[in-house]
Amino acid sequence: MKTPTKSSYHHGDLQKALLYTARLMLEKDGIASLKLRAITRNAGVSATAATPHFGNLTGLLSALAAQGFDELSEAMSPVYAKEPRDVGLAYVRFAIANPGLFTLMFRSDAVDSDHPALATASAGAFARLAALPASDQPGISPEAAMACLWAKVHGLAVLAIDGLLAALIRHSGTALTIDQLVEEAFR
């Protein structure tokens, strides 16, 4: 509205506006609120305005998930994170800071994993994990060590988002933090 000189068309990059609106809805009201009509309504356009840009709802959600993987890659890539532990911390902190987005990124029935942007974005994030310095313990292949490490971190992220770690901690009476659990997982 303010600066239609921005990029090009009728709306001034409706693509970005829709992703932005969807992301706000996602973190505010959860994945279940991501209906195509609700997104376009909140963005102030007609119900089918997203079609030329994203094809269908799956396309829009896939683009949003791709954005999430890109941000996750960025969160994991600061130069000071040379140790696996730091990467794990970044992974879990990203998930907890963006619970809706992180959940969407791994919701394979709401997203098309063959979507070009999503495929490259997720491959990029996974490659960053695979590039971690492999722990050279005896009798463990580096791939197995990597997979276990990823599983540990991913499990902590998922359980934390579902509130299950918090429930466990509360129930046990101790004063643990999730960061401490990540530290623990990397011992």
Add this chain to the structure above:
Amino acid sequence: MKTPTKSSYHHGDLQKALLYTARLMLEKDGIASLKLRAITRNAGVSATAATPHFGNLTGLLSALAAQGFDELSEAMSPVYAKEPRDVGLAYVRFAIANPGLFTLMFRSDAVDSDHPALATASAGAFARLAALPASDQPGISPEAAMACLWAKVHGLAVLAIDGLLAALIRHSGTALTIDQLVEEAFR
């Protein structure tokens, strides 16, 4: 139809029939196929026949998830599974054998965690995890060790269901199995 002497009413336990139908659909076509009208249609009853039994779709899915937690508890409780590693194996194997159900059990936006049956069933399963013999390593509280263990196993289950572990293994050229990864996680 055949033996209406079964239990009581018009249909002969429509409750069980609906859960059975829903579960078949779940493992055959995924969570996205679990529409209330599709379930009742496949069960041969009218669209609103589930209402007296489950209230709404969330109620039905919650009952199904509760059934899943009960089965998970059973899978983890054989007497020969005294070691944490065996419980972890049972957890991951249950998830891989019932990917749709396991996914539903942790899909908090499709399910009501305050649903009575679901709440008690999930609490039962989690209690079984909490009852594991805590590893008495120095400087680790038993709760932290437990949480890490659960996260490892849950992460392996989730990543395996999404096909991401298989992709990782394939991509690395090694001949790992998921059971080996579980073994590895418990070293």
Add this chain to the structure above:
DNA sequence: AAGTTATTTTTACAGTGTAAATTTACGTCT
């Protein structure tokens, strides 16, 4: 300036969840 293309809206339709009223069948009680 005119025409072409891309963007957006309008219109339409099949499918969904669920609330309300109605019909059906069961169990119970005198």
Add this chain to the structure above:
DNA sequence: AGACGTAAATTTACACTGTAAAAATAACTT
């Protein structure tokens, strides 16, 4: 046994969803 109350299931209705197709609008190109 027969009538009644109650639970189960269907019918009906409505608001909402995703998306295909046609129409309208605005931009860029030549």
